[in-house]
Amino acid sequence: MNVEYINPFIESSKSIINQTTGFNPTLGKIYIKNTPYKSNDVLVLIGLTGEIQGSVVISIRNELACKIAATMMGESTILELGEIEKSAISELCNMILGNAASIFYSKNINIDITPPTVFTGDNIELSLGKSVVVCIPLKFDDDNSMEVNITYIEK
Amino acid sequence: MESKILKPDIVTLDITMPVMDGLQALKQIKAIDKSAKVIMISAMGQEGIVREAIISGATGFIVKPFKEETILKVFEKL
Numbered sequence: 001m002n003v004e005y006i007n008p009f010i011e012s013s014k015s016i017i018n019q020t021t022g023f024n025p026t027l028g029k030i031y032i033k034n035t036p037y038k039s040n041d042v043l044v045l046i047g048l049t050g051e052i053q054g055s056v057v058i059s060i061r062n063e064l065a066c067k068i069a070a071t072m073m074g075e076s077t078i079l080e081l082g083e084i085e086k087s088a089i090s091e092l093c094n095m096i097l098g099n100a101a102s103i104f105y106s107k108n109i110n111i112d113i114t115p116p117t118v119f120t121g122d123n124i125e126l127s128l129g130k131s132v133v134v135c136i137p138l139k140f141d142d143d144n145s146m147e148v149n150i151t152y153i154e155k
Numbered sequence: 156m157e158s159k160i161l162k163p164d165i166v167t168l169d170i171t172m173p174v175m176d177g178l179q180a181l182k183q184i185k186a187i188d189k190s191a192k193v194i195m196i197s198a199m200g201q202e203g204i205v206r207e208a209i210i211s212g213a214t215g216f217i218v219k220p221f222k223e224e225t226i227l228k229v230f231e232k233l
Contacts, residue, residue: 098198
């Protein structure tokens, strides 16, 4: 695990979440996640191309996703994620990865990102072959959490 | 293309989009109407991308997330 490739995602996630929602997540212990793995969370998949090739899967607990969507949309409460709410979550993740790409650029590492894809449902299994998944947990109030799962191959 | 039919006063374009990215869309819009006012709004704020957008005819570039004041400043300059 190259720390140089992980720090931009940490920096960007915390910064963009704070700027768009006012929340201040704290960094949990980073670890290697075994694959395949299952999730009941809202998942947003974004591909990475260029000098770093791979993908990022941002997983957000449904309750937290509703809170984030509500804040982004100026609503007091959202109980369920409809298409507009999923679009807000998708946009948040797009901004996180876009900002990360800008940080990489400042370090002379050129990457591009793909449009986000949102997955919702129960017991979603993600299989990434023999790839290594680096998991960056972000902890919020009320025991809510989000994970930034990074899979990459250095070109 | 809808831009050709609707002739909007201002177009805001993201860069990361399915089917066609914003820079390609910008070039197509400018090919139809050289005077079109197109503001790029993107999470990708790398110098190279901003430069390519401006060279391709973008009237402005806003990096997301943005504040209301930023939008107003860019639009006031149009």
